[in-house]
Amino acid sequence: MSETERKSMIKVRGGFSERNRIIHFGDVIQTTEFEYFSRVALCNCIYDFMSNIFEVVYNPSYSLCPEYSSSFEAAFCKDMIRNVFHEHDECSHPDSYSWNSIYTSVRDVITDAPYNEVLDIIEYICNYLEPRSGAGTIYQKFNDLFEQECIGYRFISKRIVPITDNSEVKEIEQACHTPFEGARTQLQKALGFLSDREHPDYKNCVKESISAVESVCKVISGNEKAALKDALNGLIANGMNIHGSLKSAILALYGYASDEGGIRHAERETESTVTFEEAKFMMVTCSAIVNYLVAEYGKHGAGNA
Known part of the structure; x- marks a missing residue:
């Protein structure tokens, strides 16, 4: 029997095999299929x-x-x-x-x-x-x-x-395959932080999730150095239909992720205590925003994606 044909007999979370990606535990919230x-x-x-x-x-x-x-x-x-x-x-x-x-x-x-x-x-x-x-x-x-x-x-x-459903899982999966490389990488990191069985990192899940939204806005606006608010204004100026309330909601999420608890600034002494529920909400919401922005951008042509 070859090495590849041998049946796996054990699975140690965080062990040698998982660290070296020889095997892995599921990386999506389990809803209708349990490992x-x-x-x-x-x-x-x-x-x-x-x-x-x-x-x-x-x-x-x-x-x-x-x-x-x-x-x-x-x-x-x-x-x-x-x-x-x-x-x-x-x-x-x-x-x-x-x-x-x-x-x-x-x-x-x-x-x-x-x-x-x-x-x-x-x-x-x-x-x-x-x-x-x-x-x-x-x-x-x-x-x-x-x-x-x-x-x-x-x-x-x-x-x-x-506490989640298939539509939320689909939003995450779709966003994790977005054509925008920066956002895709950040969302995949966020999902890894959220679903890590041994050492979940909800703070960094929130950080990477909102950073993915910021990344998409910067790319679409054509200004990689723009602050999120300026990038959103650039999208609207270029004809993208973003309702004022939605713009305010995106900025509010960014504000939450940048608050005095230091979610986006790990060097600060006072850090927020982020729960699984908060991290999952941010992951799902930011994934939905990324999917929305990509879809809206697609209506104007995606040549720069």
């Missing part, structure tokens, strides 16, 4: 909570919830069998139920099922176990994991809700 290794992480998270709660049956000193007995385990298993897997429930005694056997079925769903069923079963189990896991602990743990794996969903008020 295998992200699915494994979700399985492990569910397993940790289930074992922590149900191991009390066998070792009361192990669990954080020693007040619960095998009756809760039986109730949980019965509920999963009947209301989630919709299978015949023929167990007649509480001792016949085992959370380990239920976990095997849960693992199979999270590993192989479509993304919506993965989120269905995670939401159902979390809502069932949350009262025993500590106030909001299980939801926060999954939200942290969703962020780490760049999965475009979060628990909000006990429900998994999308």
Whole structure:
């Protein structure tokens, strides 16, 4: 068997293989397709909570919830069998139920099922176990994991809700392939900062995103040294139809990225704390602006692109 034919057996985030681009983790927010290794992480998270709660049956000193007995385990298993897997429930005694056997079925769903069923079963189990896991602990743990794996969903008020959608992902992907080389490079960097599983850099994601807009404006205006406001005025003067409110919105975004928190100026002592949600918003919004400017420019001819 040749080197190229051998099956990959491990994947270490940030390890030698990824650093040298021999393998790579996905670089787009996961919405309708989840990577295998992200699915494994979700399985492990569910397993940790289930074992922590149900191991009390066998070792009361192990669990954080020693007040619960095998009756809760039986109730949980019965509920999963009947209301989630919709299978015949023929167990007649509480001792016949085992959370380990239920976990095997849960693992199979999270590993192989479509993304919506993965989120269905995670939401159902979390809502069932949350009262025993500590106030909001299980939801926060999954939200942290969703962020780490760049999965475009979060628990909000006990429900998994999308924080991105396919249209946003398409905006990013389109902008990352813009014919304007400078903007393309900056947006690809921004996406890398946003989706880095080990060391995400939301501040630099914002910086590169707005810099891509600035770059496009400078190229189209024909003045590489112009400030963003002057470049936008140049576009309008050359006949590009940019509404005044849209111009103000672009400048406002630039102002946000250049504020006293030092997003665009890392040398400043006081730096903003940028969240994933803020960085994603800027990435999507700036991508949409780049796509809009390129499309408008195309109406006037793209010979200088």
